[in-house]
Amino acid sequence: MHKRQFLLTAMALLLTSGRRARAAGAGENALQTSWQDFLPPKAEISLSLTPLKKPAKEWRKELPADSYAVLFQESTEAPFTSPLDKEKRAGVFLCRACRLPLFTSAMKFDSGTGWPSFTTHIPGHLGKKKDFKAFFLRTEYHCVRCGGHQGHVFDDGPAPTRERWCNNGLALAFLPREA
């Protein structure tokens, strides 16, 4: 009898904590949970996270050569060349290839590096891998849907996350919240 009551209580606690974790998202911050507030009211944006099986040569036909080189050949744009580095309007930054939302304007900060920089990202929309291309170990990140390379993440950003997501402007498109 007591054992049964204990089990029911334990199950109820698990269910409650599970729900709370989903609502806030495990380890998510306030900028991440409110990201959809930055979409325009009638945005026609697919939020599907199913990986696209689209060959690189198809993307090559659709994208400008410089964007293609960053997204699918892991090239890096020259600093201070992207107009998105100075973009200050409210809105959402999308993957330039598949248009999956990756960051909001509230996540952006001026890092002074000459690349669009963010303190955090839209949860679940970016994947990471270790990158040994520089003289030191870096963490590369990419769009989870099309696999397109976006940039590198460092741990020298501002509070509260201390993260600096350093992104190529050529790999992004900006969707302002107000038309």
Ligand SMILES: [Zn+2]
């Ligand atoms: Zn993408």
